[in-house]
Amino acid sequence: MQEAKDCTPVWEQTLSHFRDALAHRPMPGCGAAASVTASLGVALILKGLHLSQQHETSEVRRVLIDEGERLNEQxxxxxxKDIAAFEELMSAFQMPQDTEHKKASRHRAIQQAAATAVDVPLATARLCQKALSLGERAGEHSEKQFASDTQAGGELLAAALRSVLLNVEANTDLLGSEAEKRRVQEAYDALKEQAVVLLTRI
Structure with missing residues (x-):
């Protein structure tokens, strides 16, 4: 009997439940894992800001904290969304193709699902980029004893960004037009390059 799909939102699951789902189910996959990892990276950056703010209030630090909280909300x-996007893509691949009409419908469905399966990880990668920029600025306004937390947050964000881009790379060829493929490839290249640069500044 097929195992029932777990519809519990990721952030309402226990850590052990999410870990085990990663290990044993088709979904969640690397995109969802990368998104969670990115949120943890932001949290480590926020730790230095929050605890430093408790010792000495700073308006600049308050602005950075607000920015970090907004990034985690996003x-x-x-x-x-990543789980939903890839479930849709898997469903499209499973569509029947025993007639030419069904083959054409399946092809269109795959292209449409692939667009979402690319756009969601790109959105995650862009937020990781913004969070890496935050990490660079946060380091200047966090006390020295939190430097390792800030740096570790940056490492997690860079790893999340690189990981989520693997989904983009895997699905770009499924997109419907060459123009769309070029757009995605250009975004992919820029984000991957910027991640390396930003991480060295944290």
């Missing part, structure tokens, strides 16, 4: 739903 990152949080992307794990579930």
């Amino acid at each position: 990152l949080s739903p992307l794990a579930d």
